[in-house]
Amino acid sequence: MGVIDEVYGDLDADISLDEFRDAVEEKVEQMGGLADEETAAMLIAHELDEDEVNGVADIEPGMDEVKFIAKVTSVGDIRTFDRDGDDEDGRVLNVDVADETGSIRISLWDEQAAAAKEELEPGQVLRIKGRPKDGYNGTEVSVDQAEQDEDTEIDVQVQDTYSISDLSLGLSDVNLQGKLLDTSAVRTFDRDDGSEGRVANLTLGDETGRLRVTLWDEQANTAEELSPGIAVEVVDGYVRERNGSLELHVGNRGAVEAIDAAIEYVPESTSIADLQIGDTADIAGVIRSADPKRTFDRDDGSEGQVKNVRVQDETGDIRVALWGEKADFELAPGDKAQFADVDIKDGWADDIEASAGWQSTITVLDSDSPTESTESDDGDATGLDAFGGDSEDDSQTDSSNDSATAETGADAETDATDGTAGEQVEFTGTVVQAGNPVVLDDGEETVSVETNADVHLGQEVTARGELRDGKLDAEDVF
Secondary structure, eight states: OOHHHHHHHTOOSSOOHHHHHHHHHHHHHHTTTSSOHHHHHHHHHHHHTTTBOSSGGGOOTTOSOEEEEEEEEEEOOOEEEOOTTOSSOEEEEEEEEEETTEEEEEEEEHHHHHHHHHHOOTTOEEEEEEEEEEETTEEEEEEEEEEEOSSOOOOOOOOSSBOGGGOOTTOOSEEEEEEEEEEOOOEEEEOTTSOEEEEEEEEEEETTEEEEEEEEGGGTTHHHHOOTTSEEEEEEEEEEEETTEEEEEEOTTOEEEEEOOOOOOOOEEOOGGGOOTTOEEEEEEEEEEEOOOEEEEOTTSOEEEEEEEEEEETTEEEEEEEEGGGGGOOOOTTOEEEEEEEEEEEOGGGOEEEEEOTTOEEEEEOTTOOOEEOBOTTSOBOSTTTTTOSSTTTTOOGGGGSOOEEEOTTSOEEEGGGOOTTEEEEEEEEEEEOSSSEEEEOSSOEEEEEOOOOOOTTOEEEEEEEEETTEEEEEEEO
16 A cells, blocks of 8 residues: 555545546645655645634634534434425524533434434534534534534533532533522623613622523523522523633523522632732622712712622621622621622722722621632631630631720710720710620721620620720620
């Protein structure tokens, strides 16, 4: 066997051996003796195989033909349709396939569809040749040829039910359960064909993480029908990437449904003291104060809205600006909340502040919600785990070093940080930590109160008693 025959034997192309030999001879003549038959044969083989793409992500509408290898992730049902001028119905089978770069839908027709329905199952690897086109859910490939490849491994998971940490780019037909953390309003947009599209977002959490879910068209209304805090199941979603993060998308084939299940979401957070300008971070704490929502005019003439809240953990506090529909979120002093994916920016008076926009998630946490956070250098927990602890060590806050103004019975003002033993003072504020000690905040200062009184977060109380070493030993709380 000559070198031309060997190269042709490895070639997967619709060309006869004689045609290939003629092409090689023509290439040798074109090269003017600069290439021998082997080099010319390799060049011709490369030209014939240039429709082979490196991965699913490279496939685009407008390509004449593509060849690629992918794993079957789901097999649909055969649909029939009327063909123009033909008495016999047409048949089509949609199959979702994926590789490590992404996922795509392929369409098999008529006899090919019937055979594929009998033989294909999720997990099989296929060698596919076909013609890309624009489909209803993005790029699709109309298959000319598909055959099973038992020797190639593709690292794409295929399973019945997923947790958030299981997801990877390219997955489709995904069923996932999670706790609904946040919803968005439905937004409309114009498609290239003149039709109107609809889109909305949900944020879900489970034991393994947090995930944004994008709902399209008929499914978008679901975002306005469900309330945060419930458990939901996403059915038949597909994974896409946006701004470097994975998202789960739900089209008309899929659904999001409320379910009766207990799903734990453990939020992680960065200590407020560790935040730096330029960070995109998750923070959690107790709401110290919440300003009224205000509106403003944008440069384009539209109206925007914003609301500021101040959030405190055991390491410090920070103002969080809630923009757009986030400003409608109901938060009151004493609420525990997590603000995920907020941007840390330069604020007023050389202070930093957090900005919560459309991509951010706000989750109101139960008082006993577990949280995870980073650890300080000495190994003590930070974040909501430490804030509001019941033990003497855990309950120490920076408030014992803050200045707090209190009124005496004679209406004279006394500086709480003076710590004069036996000094009778009175302090009124909102409970931002319940337990022993209780921490009160009047909007400007905080004070630690030793008391056995039964108070709750957000309650406004007055504590009266002796001020000792920066702590108020309350004789009366009312």
